Amino acid sequence: MRNRPRVAIHKFSSCDGCQLAFLNLGEALLTAAELVEFVHFAEAGPVAPDEKVDIAFVEGSLSTPHELERIRQVRANSTYLVTIGACATSGGVQALRNMADAGQWVAGIYAQPQYIESLATVSPIAQHVPVDLELWGCPVTSRQIVAAIRALLFGVLPVEENDKVCLECKRRQQVCVMVSKGEPCMGPVTRTGCGALCPSFGRDCYGCFGPAENPNTTALSRRFAGLGLLPEQVAQRFLFINNAAPAFHAAGLKAREDSHD
Ligand code: SF4
Ligand code: SF4
Incomplete structure (x- = not known):
């Protein structure tokens, strides 16, 4: 079989809803799997987070020191990095803690708060590594995903939808x-x-x-x-x-x- 472009789908702090936009593709996902090779997609099966890929889709915002290390590695391993959804693109609900006393929340929720290691603030992916394309939405739609894959396979970026x-x-x-x-x-x-x-x-x-x-x-x-x-x-x-x-x-x-x- 000819070499297909390699795709990874990475999860950071998020609810998994944007990854479902891939699974919701249904039959189109099977067609997509003939066009590209899903190298890492833990929610659907393959797990290989450290592989080099052509396109990395990233769901979730950055909340912990470990996530900061991981996103730098993902960036280094990817030709295109595409954020999917509100969390990855603009912080998501997790970023609400940036405007609150997060330490007080942690102390109020966890019996052993000393084991919770999180960054002082939650941030979108583009604050830490270059991002090639941002797909907005909570969650993103399958239509956006297909358009992004199709455009990137032709080596172009899809037209940005920013009408009201x-x-x-x-x-x-x-x-x-x-x-x-x-x-x-x-x-x-x-x-x-x-x-x-x-x-x-x-x-x-x-x-x-x-x-x-x-x-x-x-x-x-x-x-x-x-x-x-x-x-x-x-x-x-x-x-x-x-x-x-x-x-x-x-x-x-x-x-x-x-x-x-
Ligand atoms: S109208 Fe569209 S953009 Fe607005 S909240 Fe509903 S799904 Fe989101
Ligand atoms: S036209 Fe009215 S209902 Fe539609 S998005 Fe604008 S304000 Fe909302």
């Missing part, structure tokens, strides 16, 4: 939940990629795909206030799954400052 979810709503003729129901929807500042999933079920977007291109967070914060949200509630809209993404982080801190005025 609102545009996807318009394309699908979806009734706006903010206008029709007064829901505090994050769609005006969130990048598309999900097909406006939440508004299509009549609920507000909570920003799981991270900031879109040129997000006007100031205007949206004002709109949320107009809908009756308190400044801390506005802050929590931004400081959620993608709290370490700079645009959302700054907007959340600004709202939190306002709550102290």
Whole structure:
């Protein structure tokens, strides 16, 4: 059999949900397995984390000193490094501890906190090693994964999707939940990629795909206030799954400052 490009899927601090985007490919995963060789994919079977590969997909954020060592090794072993999902790309829910007294949490949860070894802050992968492509979402979709593999096999990067979810709503003729129901929807500042999933079920977007291109967070914060949200509630809209993404982080801190005025 001819040499197929080698692919690894690595897990760091995460829930495994983005790896499921591979398994959810179903039959397409079998087709993909004919095109590429899955060298390391612990959730599906093969375990060889130290192998050199053409494409490394990385799920999860960096929370421990051991993870820092591992990601440097993954980078050294990979031609392309692709982050998959909110944790790897912008910290994920784990990064919420960066804004809290994490030591107090550890002491409150673990009977023997002295055995817990974690970094002072949680960070996305790109803060420590160069990243070739970031796929956003919590979780990413199978469609994004297929597009990334296909493009990288041709030696190019896929076109970045950074339109706002609102545009996807318009394309699908979806009734706006903010206008029709007064829901505090994050769609005006969130990048598309999900097909406006939440508004299509009549609920507000909570920003799981991270900031879109040129997000006007100031205007949206004002709109949320107009809908009756308190400044801390506005802050929590931004400081959620993608709290370490700079645009959302700054907007959340600004709202939190306002709550102290
Ligand atoms: S429902 Fe949300 S994402 Fe859709 S158009 Fe309205 S504000 Fe934008
Ligand atoms: S609508 Fe928003 S919260 Fe819902 S899946 Fe899409 S990006 Fe995520």
